Amino acid sequence: xxxxxxxxxxxxxxxxxxxxxxYILTSGALVKYAIVGGMITLVAxxxxxxxxxxxxxxxxxxxxxxxxxxxxxxxxxxxxxxxxFLAFSIPGIIVYVSLGVLYNLYNLVDSLIMLSLIVLxxxxxxxxxxxxxxxxxxxxxxxGIVSVLSIIMTVIPPTFYPxxxxxxxxxxxxxxYLMSFSPATPAAILAQFAFGLQPVVYSTLYLMMSILLIETxxxxxxxRYLTRWREI
Amino acid sequence: MxxxxxxxxxxxGAGKTTLLRILSTQLMPTSGKxxxxxxxxxxxxxxxxxxxxxIPQEASTIGIxxxxxxxxxxxxxxxxxxxxxxxxxxxxxxxxxxxxxxxNPADTLSGGMKRKCFVAMALAANADVIFLDExxxxxxxxxxxxxxxxxxxLQGNIILTTHYMEEAEKLSExxxxxxxxxxxxxxxxxxxxxGFENKVRIESYRKMDNSFRVGTIYxxxxxxxxxxxxxxxxxxxxxxxxxxxxxMRGVDFES
Numbered sequence: 001x002x003x004x005x006x007x008x009x010x011x012x013x014x015x016x017x018x019x020x021x022x023y024i025l026t027s028g029a030l031v032k033y034a035i036v037g038g039m040i041t042l043v044a045x046x047x048x049x050x051x052x053x054x055x056x057x058x059x060x061x062x063x064x065x066x067x068x069x070x071x072x073x074x075x076x077x078x079x080x081x082x083x084x085f086l087a088f089s090i091p092g093i094i095v096y097v098s099l100g101v102l103y104n105l106y107n108l109v110d111s112l113i114m115l116s117l118i119v120l121x122x123x124x125x126x127x128x129x130x131x132x133x134x135x136x137x138x139x140x141x142x143x144g145i146v147s148v149l150s151i152i153m154t155v156i157p158p159t160f161y162p163x164x165x166x167x168x169x170x171x172x173x174x175x176x177y178l179m180s181f182s183p184a185t186p187a188a189i190l191a192q193f194a195f196g197l198q199p200v201v202y203s204t205l206y207l208m209m210s211i212l213l214i215e216t217x218x219x220x221x222x223x224r225y226l227t228r229w230r231e232i
Numbered sequence: 233m234x235x236x237x238x239x240x241x242x243x244x245g246a247g248k249t250t251l252l253r254i255l256s257t258q259l260m261p262t263s264g265k266x267x268x269x270x271x272x273x274x275x276x277x278x279x280x281x282x283x284x285x286x287i288p289q290e291a292s293t294i295g296i297x298x299x300x301x302x303x304x305x306x307x308x309x310x311x312x313x314x315x316x317x318x319x320x321x322x323x324x325x326x327x328x329x330x331x332x333x334x335x336n337p338a339d340t341l342s343g344g345m346k347r348k349c350f351v352a353m354a355l356a357a358n359a360d361v362i363f364l365d366e367x368x369x370x371x372x373x374x375x376x377x378x379x380x381x382x383x384x385x386l387q388g389n390i391i392l393t394t395h396y397m398e399e400a401e402k403l404s405e406x407x408x409x410x411x412x413x414x415x416x417x418x419x420x421x422x423x424x425x426x427g428f429e430n431k432v433r434i435e436s437y438r439k440m441d442n443s444f445r446v447g448t449i450y451x452x453x454x455x456x457x458x459x460x461x462x463x464x465x466x467x468x469x470x471x472x473x474x475x476x477x478x479x480m481r482g483v484d485f486e487s
Contacts, residue, residue, distance in 0.1 A: 057294075060290075060292065061291065061292045061293075061294060062288040062289075062290050062291040062292065063291075063294070065253075065258055065286065065288040065291070066286070066287065066288065066291055066306065066353075067306075067309055068256075068257065068258045068281070068286075069256040069257060069258060069281055069284050069285060069286035069363070070281055070282075070284075070285070070306075070309060070310045070357075071278075071281055071282045071310060071311055072309045072310070076309070080309070230257060230258060230259065230260055230277070231253075231258065231259050231260065
């Protein structure tokens with residue numbers, strides 16, 4: 001992190017900019033959503049953008065080839081890289097925790113829930129990044145794809161606004177289900193419940209918990225299957 | 233105990249990297265059977281992987297990491313404890329001449345030093361078989377010499393591919409000549425060059441008796457004591473090398 005500070009600053013730029021925009025547009029009314037959602041966006045976007053790193057390490061540096069011919073399994077490799085992506089989220093998380101403390105958002109239980117959500121989120125989004133990476137044939141193609149996906153999967157979901165804005169509209173349920181292909185959607189809704197920003201609706205709570213857990217398992221399984229551990 | 237180095241030599245596109253990737257379980261063969269220590273590369277890849285190291289042709293160091301970090305990270309991945317990895321890394325970096333640069337980010341190292349970093353990985357891993365795919369491609373002559381010297385520190389069985397004849401001559405006990413995915417000859421350097429004893433290669437732009445053409449150059453092999461005559465006529469006289477094995481087979485070798 002000391003040697004690549006721009007990476008951390010870059011990952012903080014979008015969520016902090018959106019936090020600022022939300023603060024201005026809502027005169028501070030939705031700032032708590034933006035703080036909670038900002039942390040979700042930060043972690044999810046680092047997870048998705050890590051497709052760039054995974055592709056670069058595989059195609060450019062041949063790091064993956066180096067580890068294929070060793071006792072390292074595809075799961076080990078993916079978990080190790082995922083943990084390193086999580087490490088890159090830490091400075092950003094500290095910024096959001098500080099903001100959360102400033103706005104009296106946290107207590108011990110909320111913090112533990114948020115920690116669980118962050119772990120599931122980094123695993124699910126990193127798995128998506130491995131899926132993207134395994135499908136890419138040339139490293140130059142990955143940067144554009146992840147930039148677009150990162151916005152679609154982390155900003156459009158209800159990370160910076162109440163999820164009820166969508167649910168209260170016609171076909172709102174369907175839109176939320178469609179948005180749920182991004183793990184940021186269930187994570188953001190669960191965070192809004194956990195931090196008391198929205199009253200808990202138990203059916204939605206259980207549904208979103210299930211979606212996030214199942215998604216994490218499915219994305220990770222697909223990624224493990226697709227990881228080009230031995231090329232054909 | 234020093235390493236036993238076997239070199240697979242062939243021109244670009246001959247299939248050297250493909251062979252190495254199949255043997256090191258990175259690429260699924262489309263047909264045929266290959267074994268390492270009697271273990272099948274398709275069905276027993278897991279067992280093979282514990283006993284090999286493979287350094288890919290285009291492997292590059294991670295710019296922000298130091299040699300110390302790169303090698304240790306690789307060893308921890310291979311199952312070394314952190315303490316053992318650190319010790320093995322320090323020993324390996326010392327052996328390949330990277331001790332002083334051990335804490336410098338890879339971005340600041342020369343091409344040769346970066347390649348030596350991978351040789352240090354292979355050395356520290358202490359594997360039974362080490363695959364080195366074109367370890368000196370793109371390096372300047374000095375860096376190449378440095379990497380050769382590092383490779384000589386390795387132990388175990390080394391399978392090395394190259395298209396540099398000189399590299400094969402300097403490093404190997406046994407050479408396999410590879411062309412279009414097949415071995416066209418094999419043996420020690422001495423046995424392969426047996427037919428060229430006391431001869432030199434004459435290269436000329438003019439047609440000579442008993443010569444044959446490779447590209448725009450006419451080539452002829454003559455006894456060493458006849459070389460002076462050709463020098464006087466302005467022809468080039470070359471020492472016999474592994475290049476001549478390919479030339480004799482009509483292979484247009486790119487070096």
